[in-house]
Amino acid sequence: MGLPRRSRNRTNLKLRRSFGSNSDGKERGLALCGLVPGCSIRLNLWLRKEELHTVQYPRILEEVIGGHPYPQTMFSFTEMLKSLAPFFTAAVVIVLSPFVKERIPYAVSNCLVSTFNMWLARFCTPHITVVIEEKGELKSNQIYEAAKAHLHTLISDSTKPKRFKVSKEDRQTASTIDIIKDVEVIDYFRDIKLKWKLRTEKEERHYSSPTKKYFELSFDKGYEMDVLDSYLDDIVDRYERIQKKDKVVKIYTCREKSRDRVVYPEQDRDRNVNWSYVNLEHSATFEKLAMNPEQKEMLKDDLDRFLGGKDLYKKVGKSWKRGYLLYGPPGTGKTSLIAAMANYLKFNIYDLNLTAALSNEDLRSILLSTTDRSILVIEDVDCFAKFHDKEKKVYTFTQSGLLNIMDGSWSSCGDERIIVFTTNHKDRLDPALLRPGRMDVHVHMSYCTMDGFKLLASNYLNIEADHQLYRRIEGLLENVEVTPAEIAEELLKSGGIDDVLRGLVKFLEQKTLQKAKASELKELLKSDDNTDVDVEGFVKFLK
Numbered sequence: 001m002g003l004p005r006r007s008r009n010r011t012n013l014k015l016r017r018s019f020g021s022n023s024d025g026k027e028r029g030l031a032l033c034g035l036v037p038g039c040s041i042r043l044n045l046w047l048r049k050e051e052l053h054t055v056q057y058p059r060i061l062e063e064v065i066g067g068h069p070y071p072q073t074m075f076s077f078t079e080m081l082k083s084l085a086p087f088f089t090a091a092v093v094i095v096l097s098p099f100v101k102e103r104i105p106y107a108v109s110n111c112l113v114s115t116f117n118m119w120l121a122r123f124c125t126p127h128i129t130v131v132i133e134e135k136g137e138l139k140s141n142q143i144y145e146a147a148k149a150h151l152h153t154l155i156s157d158s159t160k161p162k163r164f165k166v167s168k169e170d171r172q173t174a175s176t177i178d179i180i181k182d183v184e185v186i187d188y189f190r191d192i193k194l195k196w197k198l199r200t201e202k203e204e205r206h207y208s209s210p211t212k213k214y215f216e217l218s219f220d221k222g223y224e225m226d227v228l229d230s231y232l233d234d235i236v237d238r239y240e241r242i243q244k245k246d247k248v249v250k251i252y253t254c255r256e257k258s259r260d261r262v263v264y265p266e267q268d269r270d271r272n273v274n275w276s277y278v279n280l281e282h283s284a285t286f287e288k289l290a291m292n293p294e295q296k297e298m299l300k301d302d303l304d305r306f307l308g309g310k311d312l313y314k315k316v317g318k319s320w321k322r323g324y325l326l327y328g329p330p331g332t333g334k335t336s337l338i339a340a341m342a343n344y345l346k347f348n349i350y351d352l353n354l355t356a357a358l359s360n361e362d363l364r365s366i367l368l369s370t371t372d373r374s375i376l377v378i379e380d381v382d383c384f385a386k387f388h389d390k391e392k393k394v395y396t397f398t399q400s401g402l403l404n405i406m407d408g409s410w411s412s413c414g415d416e417r418i419i420v421f422t423t424n425h426k427d428r429l430d431p432a433l434l435r436p437g438r439m440d441v442h443v444h445m446s447y448c449t450m451d452g453f454k455l456l457a458s459n460y461l462n463i464e465a466d467h468q469l470y471r472r473i474e475g476l477l478e479n480v481e482v483t484p485a486e487i488a489e490e491l492l493k494s495g496g497i498d499d500v501l502r503g504l505v506k507f508l509e510q511k512t513l514q515k516a517k518a519s520e521l522k523e524l525l526k527s528d529d530n531t532d533v534d535v536e537g538f539v540k541f542l543k
């Protein structure tokens with residue numbers, strides 16, 4: 001596990017003073033430590049006590065560290081007094097102790113001595129600070145997520161810090177306790193005392209650059225192996241187990257890039273990718289979906305085979321990814337099917353909102369920032385047919401850009417990745433996009449059938465057996481194209497079962513009538529040779 005390193009050329013050094021001796025043990029004095037926030041780089045500057053009053057600390061450290069000024073306020077007098085106060089207390093105790101022992105109760109002198117010991121231990125034992133940043137180079141940092149979950153459990157179950165926050169969202173059943181930034185949370189592991197702090201830091205390059213979050217984990221020097229190899233590993237293992245068992249599926253959306261088009265340096269491009277997430281509240285499951293039962297089974301089998309196919313994919317040298325194309329008219333359940341797939345697999349969803357402003361480079365960064373065991377969704381992919389248009393190439397990705405990323409870097413640097421495209425017009429898609437390897441399974445989401453209707457009626461109205469109106473409904477469904485979304489809307493209306501079904505029959509009859517009128521009109525227009533009308537378009541419009 002590599003610890004992150006930072007440049008020494010930073011302006012916001014935090015300085016700490018402590019007494020001790022330097023490495024050869026001879027020189028005693030005050031050590032000025034330049035601590036880079038969130039980093040274990042420590043710069044010690046040894047001074048004799050008599051030099052303390054004459055030295056300009058900032059100037060000296062400036063030279064040591066490399067030419068950056070520090071805010072003078074860091075060396076305030078109060079702060080200096082604060083850090084010397086325990087030392088002073090201890091000195092008083094030591095000097096006065098023979099005298100004090102006889103005159104003050106044992107408990108009081110004992111308390112003073114132990115305060116001194118604590119202070120000594122605190123200032124003389126060197127600490128290690130490990131920084132755990134929220135984001136790695138490209139993706140989220142799993143140790144950060146695991147630490148967050150661990151601290152959440154820790155403060156909910158036992159150790160409460162001095163300050164913590166409580167919140168409860170609308171639909172939550174219980175309130176949530178969470179840590180606040182800069183407040184210390186103490187944890188113990190095999191007698192090692194561990195101090196956690198959540199920190200945030202604004203990148204200084206630009207006002208719109210994102211705030212960086214990270215945890216600082218501090219502990220006594222000498223325990224590095226225990227902490228890195230056992231403590232953190234335990235936390236991550238536990239997190240992974242919980243994730244697999246009770247994982248709440250999340251849906252990530254990519255936030256709009258800032259409008260002022262900041263051009264970040266190459267190494268910072270990925271910082272521009274900013275996913276935000278909410279828990280997927282969609283309760284869709286395969287069982288609740290009204291679709292062809294055989295197709296449903298085929299899809300579930302395909303997903304199962306994909307999940308268990310690690311060795312096969314490795315053996316044949318293919319990336320462990322699978323592409324699905326869901327096509328059909330609006331309201332036939334494409335989005336619901338994606339939610340059902342995510343709930344079935346317990347994979348997070350990345351909803352990629354392709355806008356004309358994205359370049360191929362942006363697209364690459366976005367795709368590479370998604371995690372394994374996820375479903376990448378690109379809805380209404382036919383709308384990007386215009387990405388053939390090379391004229392708009394300044395900020396527009398190209399179709400070949402999308403395909404290259406899908407086939408190349410994105411798919412080869414992760415495991416268990418699913419990509420789902422949806423479209424209302426399969427015929428408008430470029431055949432290059434449709435070929436196996438890119439879209440391996442094509443799923444047609446069709447208008448509602450009688451089987452689909454029965455399933456919806458069971459979900460919405462709890463009708464398990466037959467109903468006297470079913471014959472009528474079946475007859476109507478055979479003749480009219482109606483989407484499951486339309487049926488669902490009717491079934492949601494208020495009233496008893498009979499009222500709702502009668503309302504549905506009425507709705508279907510109206511649709512049948514409209515259809516008949518539309519075809520009548522079509523025939524009429526066709527028979528009139530002099531009519532200069534786009535018959536198909538006109539009928540569609542009327543529908």
Ligand SMILES: Nc1ncnc2c1ncn2[C@@H]1O[C@H](COP(=O)(O)OP(=O)(O)OP(=O)(O)O)[C@@H](O)[C@H]1O
Pocket residue numbers: 288289290291329330331332333334335336337424445484485486488
């Ligand atoms: N096959 C289905 N089974 C069950 N419910 C469905 C189905 N299709 C649609 N619905 C209902 O209709 C609503 C809208 O459907 P959904 O958004 O999944 O359709 P869509 O095909 O993705 O539409 P669009 O192409 O406009 O995005 C869903 O929330 C669900 O309640």
